[in-house]
Amino acid sequence: MSRVDKEAQQFELRRFVEEVGLLFELSGMPRMAGRILGWLLIADPPHQSLSQLAEALQASKGSISTMSRLLIQAGIVDRISLPGDRRDYFCIKLGAWTELIQQKTAQIKAVREIAERGLGLLEGEPDERRQRLEEMRNFHAFFEGELPRLVQRWEREREVKQP
Numbered sequence: 001m002s003r004v005d006k007e008a009q010q011f012e013l014r015r016f017v018e019e020v021g022l023l024f025e026l027s028g029m030p031r032m033a034g035r036i037l038g039w040l041l042i043a044d045p046p047h048q049s050l051s052q053l054a055e056a057l058q059a060s061k062g063s064i065s066t067m068s069r070l071l072i073q074a075g076i077v078d079r080i081s082l083p084g085d086r087r088d089y090f091c092i093k094l095g096a097w098t099e100l101i102q103q104k105t106a107q108i109k110a111v112r113e114i115a116e117r118g119l120g121l122l123e124g125e126p127d128e129r130r131q132r133l134e135e136m137r138n139f140h141a142f143f144e145g146e147l148p149r150l151v152q153r154w155e156r157e158r159e160v161k162q163p
Helices: 004-025 031-042 050-057 061-073 095-121 125-159
Strands: 079-081 089-094
Touching: 004 031, 031 050, 031 061, 031 079, 050 061, 050 079, 050 089, 050 095, 061 079
Parallel strands: none
Antiparallel strands: 079 089
């Protein structure tokens, strides 16, 4: 690969990292957490130290540390150690996407339950008052039932595709 091609590839990789950061920000998460995730998705090697992340993302170690903890708590990133090395490394957690969907399913259940509570408060009231809550409940109940099935289907597909 020529120097120009390498530079173009590096530019596109940095752009990808920034796009993941922006996507995370749109979903209400800190942009830096998304940038870390973006970098870990494409990094070689797949595990990166705090210093490597700070250098790659041109960010402070404090910011990287704080956002890495957030990603660990969210179940997306793992902190690992390597034999003979005193540093901690960060990598994408295997099974992270399934865990995220399970967390979303719990959130969806909570919304369904609050809609049901609201419906209970409006017992005997005209349908117009209940309609918005019924739609909210029904929508969330549908996804609460479907997401676990999709996860199970994903797991079956993944097993078939693995050698």
